[in-house]
Amino acid sequence: MKLRFTKMQGAGNDFVVLDATQQPLQLTAEHYRRLGDRRFGVGADQILVVEKSATPGVDFRYRIFNGGSGEEVEQCGNGARCFVRFVHDKGLTTQRTVRVETMNTLLELRLQDDGRVTVDMNAPVFEHARIPFDASGLTPRELNGFQLWPLALGDGDDIEVAVVSMGNPHAVRRVDDVKRAPVDIEGPQIEGHDRFPRRVNAGFMEVVSRSHIRLRVYERGAGETLACGTGACAAVVAGIRLGWLDHRVDVDAPGGRLTIEWAGGDAHVLMTGPAQTVFEGEVEL
Numbered sequence: 180m181k182l183r184f185t186k187m188q189g190a191g192n193d194f195v196v197l198d199a200t201q202q203p204l205q206l207t208a209e210h211y212r213r214l215g216d217r218r219f220g221v222g223a224d225q226i227l228v229v230e231k232s233a234t235p236g237v238d239f240r241y242r243i244f245n246g247g248s249g250e251e252v253e254q255c256g257n258g259a260r261c262f263v264r265f266v267h268d269k270g271l272t273t274q275r276t277v278r279v280e281t282m283n284t285l286l287e288l289r290l291q292d293d294g295r296v297t298v299d300m301n302a303p304v305f306e307h308a309r310i311p312f313d314a315s316g317l318t319p320r321e322l323n324g325f326q327l328w329p330l331a332l333g334d335g336d337d338i339e340v341a342v343v344s345m346g347n348p349h350a351v352r353r354v355d356d357v358k359r360a361p362v363d364i365e366g367p368q369i370e371g372h373d374r375f376p377r378r379v380n381a382g383f384m385e386v387v388s389r390s391h392i393r394l395r396v397y398e399r400g401a402g403e404t405l406a407c408g409t410g411a412c413a414a415v416v417a418g419i420r421l422g423w424l425d426h427r428v429d430v431d432a433p434g435g436r437l438t439i440e441w442a443g444g445d446a447h448v449l450m451t452g453p454a455q456t457v458f459e460g461e462v463e464l
């Protein structure tokens with residue numbers, strides 16, 4: 180099967196974007212893994228499938244598949260920005276503000292005049308059952324009214340993580356220096372930890388100041404990426420709740436900068452960052 184695709188990236192998190200607005204795509208998890216494969220396929224952290232929405236007042240639906248596992252997931256922040264750039268560039272909409280639904284959320288995205296995109300990522304979720312996170316038998320360290328949870332990583336090292344959902348699950352740990360953080364070792368251990376029944380994205384956050392962090396994320400189903408939008412939101416939300424950060428934070432990921440704003444409580448998280456098209460192509464699956 181021949182498939183036309185658009186290759187895009189947002190702060191180095193890269194995507195294969197497929198237009199399914201004219202006709203549905205009948206692809207399997209193996210197809211998505213092949214598209215994500217950097218040797219046997221096109222290569223991408225995630226595959227985004229753009230569809231028309233049947234919901235009144237909602238413009239599009241977009242589905243997200245991890246490039247490593249082929250599994251469909253709930254949310255993708257960098258992908259949301261590339262999605263809105265895609266529907267504009269393809270002439271699928273002329274609106275600067277677009278409403279799009281994913282598996283479990285409704286997002287509002289705005290294409291800024293400077294080319295960056297601001298996404299309303301909805302409110303963070305802390306209830307463990309909705310993350311999901313199994314805290315049974317654990318005693319957290321309380322800090323500023325929020326919790327840091329001990330996580331045994333098997334090699335005798337216990338680490339502490341804050342746990343947040345942005346529609347998808349995140350475990351965030353603070354480190355002194357992201358460049359030296361043990362992402363390759365601890366990333367997979369956290370991602371597949373049995374305290375996270377649907378696995379988890381593992382964030383490693385270095386607090387530079389109250390308005391600036393450095394962040395590396397070992398993503399569920401994709402491994403370490405150059406940036407993770409929902410991971411940046413989760414890290415900033417955790418940092419604010421733990422008393423380490425103010426309400427507007429620049430997040431420097433290895434692939435670029437995202438700006439995250441959150442007023443606390445049940446306010447929505449706003450994420451602003453870049454979204455670029457890299458090339459168009461056709462692939463034989």
Ligand SMILES: N[C@H](CCC[C@H](N)C(=O)O)C(=O)O
Pocket residue numbers: 192224225243245252253254255256257258347348380398399400401404406407408409410
């Ligand atoms: N790996 C994530 C999905 C992609 C998230 C990331 N690329 C972003 O920009 O938010 C998960 O399994 O929940």
